[in-house]
Amino acid sequence: MKIKNLLLLLLTLFLIISCRKDEELTIKEKLNGKWNWENSTGGMNGKEIHTPQSEGYTMQYNFKSNDSISITKNETLKFNNTKYHLTREKSILFQKDFDFLTIDYKFKEFGTDSIITLPMRYMINKIDGNSLELTEDVYDGYSLKLKK
Numbered sequence: 001m002k003i004k005n006l007l008l009l010l011l012t013l014f015l016i017i018s019c020r021k022d023e024e025l026t027i028k029e030k031l032n033g034k035w036n037w038e039n040s041t042g043g044m045n046g047k048e049i050h051t052p053q054s055e056g057y058t059m060q061y062n063f064k065s066n067d068s069i070s071i072t073k074n075e076t077l078k079f080n081n082t083k084y085h086l087t088r089e090k091s092i093l094f095q096k097d098f099d100f101l102t103i104d105y106k107f108k109e110f111g112t113d114s115i116i117t118l119p120m121r122y123m124i125n126k127i128d129g130n131s132l133e134l135t136e137d138v139y140d141g142y143s144l145k146l147k148k
Contacts, residue, residue: 027086027099028065030127035061035146042135042142050142061146069103082106091123092137099124101134 037059040050052058062070063084071079083104091098101122106115122134125143132146 027124027127030129031063032065033063033148035063035132035148037061038145038147040142040144044140079105093139100137
């Protein structure tokens with residue numbers, strides 16, 4: 001009887017550990033692919049709304065399996081092979097744990113050959129087969145909605 005209980009306990013622990021790893025992989029797997037910008041809301045007053053129609057441009061985010069992203073604006077490449085990473089952290093805004101996407105944007109410093117990296121943290125509010133909702137983890141930030 002003791003052996004049976006021990007085996008049941010070991011099987012339960014194995015299933016819990018296995019499921020946790022699958023969840024972490026699922027976010028990355030769902031993220032991979034091309035996402036089109038639908039709208040951004042927020043800003044200083046929290047009520048600004050920006051869309052491709054109101055701004056006169058489109059944006060596409062192409063997440064790749066090698067932890068990089070390419071971003072195009074009106075089909076012109078703006079960022080190529082920029083690194084991103086996924087973490088689980090406490091939000092500055094909500095003081096709760098969220099899944100985060102951090103994109104390491106790189107810019108050439110004006111007048112020099114230096115490259116500056118500016119990481120931007122986004123809380124992953126929703127990710128499913130066709131919808132991605134991200135929120136900048138700052139008080140005057142924006143929420144972005146993307147569609148595959």
